[in-house]
Amino acid sequence: MKFLYILIRSFSIYLFAFFFFTAHCIEKVPEVSKTVEIPELGLILNYEGWLYEEFDPNADPKNYSQSKTKKPIKNDQPVKVMFYLFDSDKEKGSEIRTNINFISEAIPSKYSKATLEDYVASIGALYSNMYKDYEVLSVPQRCAFGKNKCMFVEAKFKLTNSDKSKEVHTFQWIFLKESSFYIFTGTVPENELGTKGKKIIGTIQTLSESKTN
Structure with a gap:
């Protein structure tokens, strides 16, 4: 017993x-982190805190106009939208939703020798014609993620397609690889810059080299 x-x-x-x-x-x-592979650059991005959406050329353009900063890009153009990240914590009453989009743009053969600096200068001129009071806030800076070099550009402009003019802040990271430019653009209302701007920058800083690369 x-x-x-x-x-x-x-x-x-x-x-x-x-x-x-x-x-x-x-x-x-x-918890398993939310990540997206970017094979074009051999990088991985962690998008915790964002809503991921791939661009559908057949979808209603209104679904992609929450940032109201750019016209929808047609799929037959040299510019291709890869994906969107929309802020999961939308501010109440805000018409502009903080977002990050990732696009690629093939370089026409006649501009095959274009550099990152050339591209930054060209989009600066383009945006100055598209947006009211477009202003680059500092000298574009060189940076790198893994083996990929890029240029960082911070700017702001005003939207005039609403009842009241609204100021928007943008952050761009521009890469050049294999005859294409790749651009991450973070967009945030100027009045939410203090918190949302840090969120955009923090997310892009999670870019790391893919283990399969």
Whole structure:
């Protein structure tokens, strides 16, 4: 009987330890991060805190106009929208939703020798004609993610297609690889820059080299 009592007690302790350590391990298992592969650059982006949407050329353009900063881009153009990230915490009453979009643009053969600096200058001239009071806020900076060099451009402009003129802030990271430019553009209302601007920059800083590259 004494042996049976010891056996039952030992088994009970084993079960208790098993469930304790199992529960403890389950609690420590981290959540799977939201990431998207960018094979064109050999990078991975963590988009925690954002809503991911791929561009559908057949979708209603209104679904992609939440930022109201750009006209929808047709799929037959050299500019191709890869995906959108919309801020998951939209500010109440805000007409402009903070977002990040990623596009690629093939370089025409006649501009095959274009550099990052050339492209930055050309889009600056283009945006100056498209948007009211477009202003580059600092000298474009060189940066790199993994083996990819890029240019960082910060700017702002005003929207005039609403009842009241609204100021918008943009951050752009521009890459050049294999005859194409790749651009991440973060857009945020100027009055939300303090918090949302940091979120955009923090997200882009998660770019890291893909292990499969």
